[in-house]
Structure formats: C-alpha cells, structure tokens
Amino acid sequence: MNNNAGHADADNTTMTEPDRKVIVASITRMLARREHSAQEIVRKLSQKGVDEAAIWPVLDEFREAGIQSDARYAEARARALMLKGSGPQKIKADLHQHGVAEGLFDEVFRELDADWFELARQVKEKRFGQQYPQEYKDKMKQMQFLSYRGFSQSHINYAVNGE
The missing domain is CATH 1.10.10.10 (Winged helix-like DNA-binding domain superfamily/Winged helix DNA-binding domain)
Structure with a gap:
C-alpha cells in the first residue's frame, strides 16, 4: 500500500x-x-x-x-498494543492497516520478545479473575474475548483451560 x-x-x-x-x-x-x-x-x-x-x-x-521509519513506527505501535493487552493477530492486522510492510512483522515480533501465552493469561485474569471457568457459556465468553483481542487458539486454551 x-x-x-x-x-x-x-x-x-x-x-x-x-x-x-x-x-x-x-x-x-x-x-x-x-x-x-x-x-x-x-x-x-x-x-x-x-x-x-x-x-x-x-x-x-x-x-x-x-x-x-516504518520499522520504528511498527515497533512502537506493536509495543503499545501489546501493553494494552492485544495479541499477535490483532497487532499484525493493525500494522497492516497502517501500511506497514509484512516483511517487517517478523523483526517487530522478535523485538517484542513477548510471551503470548502469559499475556493471554494476564488479559483473561484482568477481565475475568484467576479462576478457570466451570460453565460452558463462561468458557466460551472468555475464549471469544481473547480471540477478539487477537490471541491464537493455543494462547486462548492456555489462558482459559491452563493447557
């Protein structure tokens, strides 16, 4: 673009x-x-x-x-979004929307050096507490929330199920 x-x-x-x-x-x-x-x-x-x-x-x-520098912009934007609790897919979509070349994505994520599993858990706990959901509808609500925040299914499973 x-x-x-x-x-x-x-x-x-x-x-x-x-x-x-x-x-x-x-x-x-x-x-x-x-x-x-x-x-x-x-x-x-x-x-x-x-x-x-x-x-x-x-x-x-x-x-x-x-x-x-698009690279500097991408790093600053990605870090800000991560600190707000956004997952990797949401960050990639945001960078793409702002015209950052996909070739910079790998470098940006290396610089972030994020533990996406732990971040997903922290985001889940901030919103829903530390307890794992017992009811199916509660589990689905938490999973949908984390999906919306841009986390992958493996990150979501870790945060919601402890897997």
Missing part, C-alpha cells in the same frame, strides 16, 4: 517552495508528536488537500535521513 515507486522520481520543480515548506512543516509536526507510518502521513496530508504526488518526494527525504 505504501509503495511509492515512481513517486521518488517526481519532479520537485513543479512544487512551489511555499508548498514544500507546508509539507515539511506538517511532516515535522506529526513526527515530533509520535512515530507515523509513511502511509499514515500521506493519508493525513491528502485529507488536508495536499497532492499525494507532492508529498512523496518530501517524505522520501525524511525517510532517507532516518527521520521517518
């Missing part, structure tokens, strides 16, 4: 200097607050009426200088 092939070759002379300054200032403000994916930056600026073809050359300069 964030494939900017062809954008890097855009002719910078067609962009006026005031337009360039507005784009640089906007990207700088966004990145000063928090990490953003390239796709997120392009989407936000496009929504403000900035031509996408004018954004990419400037954004490429930020990327080449190491100021904007």
